[in-house]
Amino acid sequence: MKNREILELEVNGHRRQTAARPYDVLLDVLRDGLDLTGTKRGCDMGTCGCCTVLMDGKPVLSCLTLAGQCEGKAITTIEGLKDGAHLHPLQKCFADAGGSQCGFCTPGFLMTCTALLEKNQEPSDGEIREAISGNMCRCTGYVKIIEAIQQSAEVLRARKAGNEGQADV
Amino acid sequence: MLLPRFELHRPSSVDEALTIAARHAGDCDFIAGGTDLLQNYKNRLNPRGHVVSLLGIDALQELSPTRIGALTTLARIEESETMRRELPILVEAASKVASPLVRQTATLGGNLLVETRCYYFNQSEFWRRSKGYCLKAEGDVCLVVPQKETCYAAFSGDMAPALMALGASARLKSLDGERIVKLTEFYEGDGIKRYVLRPGELVQGVELPPSATSLRGAYRKLRLRDTFDYPELGLAVTLGMEGEKIRELHVCAAAMETVPLCFDDLTGSLHGQPLSDSLIQLLGERIVKRVKPVKNTALSPNYRRKMVMVYLRRMLEQLATAGN
Amino acid sequence: MSEPKSGAAKGVIGQRLPLVDARKKTTGEAVYTDDIRLPNTLVGKILRSPHAHARIKGIDTSRALALPGVAAVVTGAENRANFGVLPISKDETALAVDKVIFVGDQVAAVAAEDEEIALEALGLIQVDYEVYPAFLQPEDSLKDVADPAHKIHARTVGETNVHKQVDQHFGDVDAALKDARIVRRGHFEFGSVTHAFTEPHCVIARYDTDGKLTLWSATQVPHYVHRALVEVTGLPMHAIRVIKPMVGGAFGGKSDPFPHEMAAALLSMKSGRPVKILFDREEVFLSHHGRHPTKTDIAVALDRDGKISGLDLKVLIDGGAWGSFGVVTTYYNGVLSAGPYDVSNFRYSGKRVYTNKPPCGAMRGHGAVNSRFAFEVLLDEIAEELGEDPCELRLKNFLPEYTTTINEFRITSNGIAEGMLRAMERSGWKEKYRQLPPGRGIGAACGFYISGSALPIHWSKLPQSTVHLKIDMDGGVTVHAGTADIGQGSDTMLAQCVAQVLGLPMSRLRVYTADSDMDPVDLGSYSSRVTFMAGNAARRAAEQIRTELIEAASRLTGYPAEGFVLEDELVVYTPLPRIRMSYMEALTEALADRGALIARGSYQSPPMGGKFKGAAAGLSPTYSFQSYISEVTVDEETGFVKVEKVWAAHDCGRALNPIAVEGQVEGSIHMGLGQLLSEQFRYHDGNVLNPNLLDYKTLSAKEMPEVECILIESGDPEGPFGAKECGEGPLLPILPSVANAIHDAVGVRIRRLPVTPEDILQGIQKNRMERSDVAAKIRVA
């Protein structure tokens, strides 16, 4: 059995090569192979959402995804969420509204919410709760996370409406 | 958590996948989304040396009210406007599987074949060694019902009962050719054997009768949390009415036993009768008498059986009014 | 959400501020222990006991050592040193010595080049066990053990497995019960719950060529880890450096020095290379140290004036395998029930036993949660029986401010009555209680909690918190403290306290904490002590700097120092406000000829409390107070409970940062609801049946109710800017308030947690049967 092979992944807009075993999950390759430690390991079993990354824009659990099944897909991790030096509105709102306490769940939430707000910029409370129901947070009781998402949606809506001054965060 | 060693194969056609599987017969698993298989592999539950990824097979991606490819993700079903219009029960069932993140990669095929579950099985290698291995993995005795023949692990997939209640069939393919098996006949056996799928045989997808879209359907799921949790009871009901009378009625259940159950033998005789409270009561009592959950999940078997009645009544009441 | 108080003083105190590290946490820049990569690091893995109780007859590690890629193996035979968080019950070792006492106990540890090799090596270690009978039920541990070798620990009460026994009696409870207008009794049972923080335990130990051991660990008590490392490694304290990186939640679950931390140190000392141990989720569950399950018998008496005249508590506490904080827990289960009501006679008898299960320890609301539940539910029953409003009954019985409890706790600021009244008003209590439609209900409960323990664990004359400040010519203020920010925001709190005193914006502050080489000792993040103690220390340090800056301004202007204030980066002479200068000007003058300004502030609790045995337990320089009202819907056919809304009034003295306070309240509510409704360790013999986050069910966003935080600012005279705790007390009343609401909705009383839908359904059905019995009787008559 071959042990490691070169895996080519597109991560945060760049082609990256790394040696990986066929039985490595994406989470291990991101953290250990590519040194992208922003993606967190909370349970390794699909039950916490800390490891969420975007794959072709969809939020997926990197702990239950074989790296070998990701070739040809565009992967975005928390490190790729900023626009250059500018925070994504979600990042700013999570920080400012208290959506992040210990912060360990935060990268996963942000990736999930990025996908949500891509699809739906006017999410209802129910839609937000549904969207984040695969992400566990033990600190916030979700209250301020939900507030942060609502605030980000507002910023994004304002941006879309061309209301740059107000939306510039 | 490191997975056990295996070789990953990435075929791009069904035939190629079948050939690889045949070459490693007995030491090979298919993987689709991996959301079930990888959990089990991490726990060292019956891992194999070869794993054949199906994700590169574009042919298994179709999605229509009459055919759904095995690789269609549950998220796609959930988001499909056509499905919401034509077969809302499937959207309802899909949207209750696991969590929204799992559903992004979880496939329909994987869901139909999801591993049966039991407290004594879904554990780490360390745990099982400590407790003693059970019949379903490496051991020779069941830890829930102490005996050596039968495994009682619960079938915990949400899509199967909904599809069964719509009259769906599985499209299977092996090197010996294709066959189509009604889902009601697909599942059989105990928590280990589970279905008629042969080693090396692949699920290509499901087929639904065109008449399925004429049925009203609902799926309800019992679980402690409204996310993550596998069903403690998954009840699917489909109903066709002719005026005030029942034209067609199917009730199917997941998580009661080792396979999804279909109660057509109890509902068949009700065709032509009006949907009355007493009919619902009687049917419910018969089903409750029939199902035999065991104590290997979070909620007690007794409670899970009781809820069959409550759910059935609520769902039939809802479906009866839905048509008006 | 409460708005910032209008008319509040200038500055950063009381502002809704983001945590100082919040942005880094949203970009992936925040570095947690497992994110640290040191060159040449080995992977450490732990071999665990498959038995609940067994003697280790022999361990053969030779095959593991022979495996290529294995750098070191350690077992208990090599290091028998005892440690434990409390000096009075040091019953832990790095690795099991001679016997194992729970499934998951650490038996051996391996360091190898990679995870695969390390795992393989574990499989090659042969351990020969002689299985002992396991003590799994707390009742069994009360009995004398026939064969002393089978005792779980050598040091116990007599020949039993009782670890600690507490008996206290204030006043005359028997007389109170006899003379009461009404007495209610109950037997309650509480399941085992755990912290379930998102970040698994992780540690890196590096023993370098200079003989210095550095340990990075996800801990809330770096100082206690430091002390334990001294005992286990034998190195002098100054040769050990403990660093706490970012921690992904803890809630008490990282407040002990842990065996895996010791094992990592030993592996590194043996291999001469850095060793990292990261737990998988099952290991986190087995490490546990969560809330002690208890069986609680309680009687509450009300006298003819409607006053709580007697409280009689008897608690059996299941401690699991180790002592941990258990001695404290044993006290807390009793003594923290002596408020927030004026209880005139109080008796407590508590026993904590060892069992062969994962160890229990401190968890948010440590020791107080279960007894509080029992007390608050019985109060509700009493009110019901008397036909009184349970909120009014409570209002009649609250302790006033500035008083002493029956067990001689010194109560200072106390905003509980205001909290109760506001929660009643906001929730529409008067219109809802007993008036909501069937299946819908509303309930109330209260609580109080310590704001730091007045007496430290280790007796010494050292302060409980110390903070250092440094300001150099760049104008930035560096805060150094041994405090452990575990996500609760203590770094932010320190920065705020300093910024407030110096009239500076938060951007000038930089906080470096929890590195034993760089920062002065702080006892850690537990018992809700940090804001009160370290906040005071920070304030005091900053006041010294303020004095220096003002003196500099006075020198430069020739005006007397007394008139100067610092605000908005200015030093202003208030009698003549045009006499002012920038902060930088004053600083430059202050630095002249001397260099950087440095200051030290510290905090130590004043003397207080009674003289009786155990008087120190539960003593705190101040207490927080809570009054909650919860509204629920119960599905009468399935027994499912939906918590609709919670009105949570919490007296935190002063909300230094309302966002952070609300965050603690909301998080506490989430955690408490889990204990009430869904969380529990399930066991099969000594094995935890659900050591994973799928089957250990914390509530999701979908189950979380709406929360209205009502922050009461009673202004504590000794708290920093009036503040007191908000991290633990807010958990207490959520469980009983919801339980009381469930009763209001469907008439079911809860005696066992977690309460399952099935329990509630059974209660409903039982009520129906009783009602129809009554109806039948009436008909017969």
Ligand SMILES: Cc1cc2nc3c(=O)[nH]c(=O)nc-3n(C[C@H](O)[C@H](O)[C@H](O)COP(=O)(O)OP(=O)(O)OC[C@H]3O[C@@H](n4cnc5c(N)ncnc54)[C@H](O)[C@@H]3O)c2cc1C
């Ligand atoms: C936290 C969590 C919660 C979950 N909760 C639920 C739940 O509530 N309800 C539920 O139903 N499931 C649940 N699951 C299980 C799982 O995610 C789903 O069942 C999912 O649909 C499986 O699809 P998959 O593509 O990921 O399957 P995989 O893991 O890829 O495969 C599952 C099994 O099917 C076989 N297989 C897959 N596709 C084929 C094919 N086309 N032909 C032949 N064999 C095939 C594999 O060999 C494997 O044995 C949960 C999983 C997680 C991690």
Ligand code: SF4
């Ligand atoms: S039912 Fe019995 S045989 Fe089947 S998985 Fe559970 S313990 Fe094993």
Ligand code: FES
């Ligand atoms: S680490 Fe992937 S879901 Fe928890």
Ligand code: FES
């Ligand atoms: S902020 Fe700590 S787990 Fe979410």
